[in-house]
Amino acid sequence: xxxxxxYLTIAAMLFSMGIYGVVTxxxxxxxxxxxxxxxxxxxxxxxxxxxxxxxxxxxxxxxxIFVIVLAxxxxxxxxxxxxxxxxxxxSVDVDDADLLKG
Amino acid sequence: xxxxxxxxxxxxVIASAFWVVFSPNLIHSAVSLLFTLFGTAGLYVFLYADFxxxxxxxxxxxxxxVLIIFGVMLTSKIDSPSIASSSxxxxxxGMGAFAIxxxxxxxxxxxxxxxxxxxxxxxxxGTIGKLLLxxxxxxFEIISILLLAALMGxxxxxxxx
Numbered sequence: 712x713x714x715x716x717x718y719l720t721i722a723a724m725l726f727s728m729g730i731y732g733v734v735t736x737x738x739x740x741x742x743x744x745x746x747x748x749x750x751x752x753x754x755x756x757x758x759x760x761x762x763x764x765x766x767x768x769x770x771x772x773x774x775x776i777f778v779i780v781l782a783x784x785x786x787x788x789x790x791x792x793x794x795x796x797x798x799x800x801x802s803v804d805v806d807d808a809d810l811l812k813g
Numbered sequence: 814x815x816x817x818x819x820x821x822x823x824x825x826v827i828a829s830a831f832w833v834v835f836s837p838n839l840i841h842s843a844v845s846l847l848f849t850l851f852g853t854a855g856l857y858v859f860l861y862a863d864f865x866x867x868x869x870x871x872x873x874x875x876x877x878x879v880l881i882i883f884g885v886m887l888t889s890k891i892d893s894p895s896i897a898s899s900s901x902x903x904x905x906x907g908m909g910a911f912a913i914x915x916x917x918x919x920x921x922x923x924x925x926x927x928x929x930x931x932x933x934x935x936x937x938x939g940t941i942g943k944l945l946l947x948x949x950x951x952x953f954e955i956i957s958i959l960l961l962a963a964l965m966g967x968x969x970x971x972x973x974x
Contacts, residue, residue, distance in 0.1 A: 791967040
């Protein structure tokens with residue numbers, strides 16, 4: 712149970728559900744939640760490979776810290792954009808964000 | 814005991830992630846994401862990653878999730894009965910996501926992974942700190958500047974006028 716494959720399978724499920732959320736959701740914030748799921752699954756993979764891969768150092772941990780920082784930056788910028796979208800268009804439905812369409 | 818706890822956390826993560834992407838109510842999705850993030854922190858504890866587990870709770874649950882809930886509340890009319898979120902292309906998206914999952918599982922179980930010796934169970938904070946200030950000093954500084962720039966840009970973007 713406590714093997715590399717089980718962690719990788721959990722991460723794969725999280726990843727595919729995140730992809731599903733990003734592809735099917737119309738609300739921009741729901742899409743953001745899907746992206747968070749994807750980043751989390753990548754983090755689980757980093758840590759699992761670090762634990763089971765026979766590495767003596769903690770490079771995977773450092774990489775997952777970088778991923779967490781990127782997720783924080785991404786969430787801040789994305790929410791600023793979403794709030795501006797709401798101010799300008801009146802909804803956060805990504806189908807309504809078609810101002811560039813001729 | 815540990816096996817059961819691991820199973821419980823795995824089921825918690827998967828089920829709440831499922832509800833994150835399938836719930837019609839955005840607030841329900843956000844609360845469900847809380848359980849996914851906590852469960853992921855539990856998985857990190859199982860992987861001997863104590864510092865990452867704490868970071869996960871502090872940054873994801875304390876920061877990003879609060880930001881997301883703020884985003885939901887700032888962009889929806891709270892007095893409407895449900896903050897619904899519609900979906901599109903469910904069939905194609907579901908097929909694509911399932912295909913990706915099947916491919917990943919095939920790779921996971923068909924690859925002869927190079928399983929090494931057991932990692933030590935010591936606290937990881939000191940080693941991570943040394944790595945960040947020696948081998949990963951340049952990426953660390955770059956990502957600090959990136960975070961600063963992103964936060965300033967977000968503040969600038971969301972200002973009135």
